[in-house]
Amino acid sequence: MNLLIIMAAALWGRGAGLLIPRAAYRLSVPPGEPWRAVCPAGHPFAGAGRGWLGRARCADGDSYGPSTPVLAAVSAVVCAVLAATTGARPELLVWLLLAPIGVLLVTVDFTVERLPDVVTLPLAVITLALLGVVALLPGAVGNWSTALLGSLALGAAYLILFLINPTGFSFGDVKLALTLGAVTGWFGWDILLAGAYTGFLLFVLYGLSLIVARRAGRKTAHPIGPFLLAGACFGVLLSSFPR
Known part of the structure; x- marks a missing residue:
């Protein structure tokens, strides 16, 4: 059972990690500046209030911002370790929700x-x-x-x-x-x-x-x-x- 929980947590972490790069890129601006509204090539993000989650990739296919595989791997490892430590306790759900957000904050803080x-x-x-x-x-x-x-x-x-x-x-x-x-x-x-x-x-x-x-x-x-x-x-x- 614990192994299944760890594997599920790792899969969750990887999936959530895939959604981090675009938000990390948009939030990685110096204090006082507005969040980025376009990609490096000038393509606007989708609609007001959207376009925050997902891979950091331009409409022409070029990637930008932090590495998606790295963030996904880090998020997966953190979630797996938390699952191995916490086990099948209800607070694990909270830690798994917080872990990818923590990876996002680490990325932004190290960047700007x-x-x-x-x-x-x-x-x-x-x-x-x-x-x-x-x-x-x-x-x-x-x-x-x-x-x-x-x-x-x-x-x-x-x-x-x-x-x-x-x-x-x-x-x-x-x-x-x-x-x-x-x-x-x-x-x-x-x-x-x-x-x-x-x-x-x-x-x-x-x-x-x-x-x-x-x-x-x-x-x-x-x-x-x-x-x-x-x-x-x-x-x-x-x-x-x-x-």
Whole structure:
């Protein structure tokens, strides 16, 4: 049964990953600029409110933006790992919905160092709402109250860090923290702290590696969102071990 769940999760992740590239391309613009409305060749995307999901490919067949096979593979692997860790518990459905969106955010943040509000704000509300439903189902192992408090606590912590060091943190990181606090807080405060610490540690190691490789200086800005997301994933994996 677990193998079937893992395989199904991987297929879901791959399918969802195929829909990411066009959204990633459209959202990968500097802060203050409107979302891209045309492809590099000047072809407009289909209709108002549409044309967000799918392969990044022009009408003449040329591809653009991030690699579709890479994003699909990454999304599939993340979903499979989450399924292997969580098993047949109802919260797995929430993690599988969030994983491709996390891959999208990582792609955009690495590209333009931006976490778009159009994704991060609804994501926090949707995550808490879905976890509220999951908490009512049999087999769930988390706590919705702790998820809500964790969301507020981690969001407040990153807001303080943003106010102290606005050049090192963006307000997008604060909004993303609302979702990550809910996800890790679902399992308790120890998982929330472990996920947050791991995210910071990965970010520091990434910055140090670039300095050692002489590809960046001590004051070079780096996107922290991808590492916060990685830390939250680590928290979810850690929750499967006895505590």
